[in-house]
Amino acid sequence: MNALAGTGLLTRLAFRRDRVVVPFWIYLLGITAIGTAYTSRAAFSTLAKRADFAASVNKNPSMLALYGPVQDASIGSVSLWKVGGIAAALVGVVSLFLTVRHTRGDEESGRLELVSAGVIGRYAALTAGLITVVTTELVLAVLVSIGLVALGLPTAGSIAFALGWFTIGLVFAAVAAVTAQLTTTSRTASGLAIAFLGLCYLIRAGGDVGGHDGPTWLLWLSPFGWMSHLRPYAGDDWWVIVLPVAFSAVCVAVAFALVGRRDIGAGLLPDRLGPAEAGAGLGGPLGLSWRLQRGSLFAWAAGFAVYGAAIGGVTENVEDMIGGSNGRDVLEKLGGGQGMVDAFTNAAMSLMALLASAYAVQAVLRLRSEETGRLAEPILATKVGRVGWALGHVLFAVVGPAVLMALEGVMVGLVHGLRSHDLGDQFPRIFWSAIVQLPAVWVIAGITVALFGFAPRLAVAAWGLLGVFLLLGELGPLLELKQWEMDLSPFTHVPKLPGAPMRTMPVVWLIAVAGLLTAAGLAAFRRRDLS
Incomplete structure (x- = not known):
């Protein structure tokens, strides 16, 4: 042949x-x-x-x-x-x-x-x-x-x-x-x-x-x-x-x-054989999730740390890198701030939040890969419940982005604060501009959990939705899209920190929507057949 x-x-x-x-x-x-x-x-x-x-x-x-x-x-x-x-x-x-x-x-x-x-x-x-x-x-x-x-x-x-x-x-x-x-x-x-x-x-x-x-x-x-x-x-x-x-x-x-x-x-x-007996940490679904997710989280954290240090290193010189008034207008449309440094910081944090969302989607979709790879059935055949098993991975989609964005805020704030000789003032402003992005990231994670629960074969469509939100966030202000089109992205509702006033209600609504989507997805997964 x-x-x-x-x-x-x-x-x-x-x-x-x-x-x-x-x-x-x-x-x-x-x-x-x-x-x-x-x-x-x-x-x-x-x-x-x-x-x-x-x-x-x-x-x-x-x-x-x-x-x-x-x-x-x-x-x-x-x-x-x-x-x-x-x-x-x-x-x-x-x-x-x-x-x-x-x-x-x-x-x-x-x-x-x-x-x-x-x-x-x-x-x-x-x-x-x-x-x-x-x-x-x-x-x-x-x-x-x-x-x-x-x-x-x-x-x-x-x-x-x-x-x-x-x-x-x-x-x-x-x-x-x-x-x-x-x-x-x-x-x-x-x-x-x-x-x-x-x-x-x-x-x-x-x-x-x-x-x-x-x-x-x-x-x-x-x-x-x-x-x-x-x-x-x-x-x-x-x-x-x-x-x-x-x-x-x-x-x-x-x-x-x-x-x-x-x-x-x-x-x-050759395959490397593991220990003959599992450690105490693998006695429950959370320990297993940590074992499966930790390598990815560490890799993402290393990338965020490097990128954060680099962004902090250029923040002070952002005005020298923008091409005149047109360049400032473009940056302020993206960042939503009045000052150049604030606008640049917000635009950078918005982009990093989208990357953190990619990690959240990846963490949730690990559930789908475990299911299709027939690795979920032996676990669920024990006393471990479906929701308990799924929550171990969903927890990483919630806590993981928080770790990444906090690390980003620390690195950018620390480097920029030291370079500008104003660490006490700049660090908290930049740190909170990173943390405030989290509710929108959690909405993406909630959408992915909902897709996994209701339509598991379409769960991969979460990547497509993330791409749409990326285009709305990066090109929407520049293309002057209508406001209702911009509002389709959860990142549109995030307060434009630093430089803009903190609005609490949009943050509360984003957290509520993320929670409802996650709960609905877990409830649907509990009732559907494994595929």
């Missing part, structure tokens, strides 16, 4: 399974790039504003570590500087998750073993998974380049920027193809790939943080550095594309070689 037999069939199946997820991510990433470019054109309408902005960024180590340098004072370089960093990393994350989903994920669930009983070749699943991811990245690149050109940005630079995203996705899809052969679980395979992505980002940050006098040679060791050397809108060095393509080809070749050296369902790395 041909080793690639059935590849087309598995590819069509993958696209059918991803018919909601893939268009959503293409839309979200595409609108992020195009929307950022659209809003930045007014803020940086003159060469002088762009030059001042580029100079401010390129001498700020915190911004260089987070996003990299502004390559040029052109409108394209300045407009897409930020999404060339963290958003590019998000492209890599989406690509590696999709790759693991259609390779190791199918093996772990037993789906691949089932379909392999038919006319399916040895390399068909890996090939189909890579085709699915590469096609997704290609569609994203084409749409982004067309959108940027339609905004009036140079064609060559727009294509180079889109290709930069494409190559980032290609690299981490290839890396995930390798990690999927090493482990027996999709969670570990994704974790290894994400750890490699984080290492690459840190290497890129180390190469950029010192400016031209720093260790710029590190940029040649990271895929994110290769994207920086591509220089979209600042020279367009096309030959750099050879590096990520060659690296991806090597990783894919390694992945195909490893597929032929193992059995279906097995990994090349």
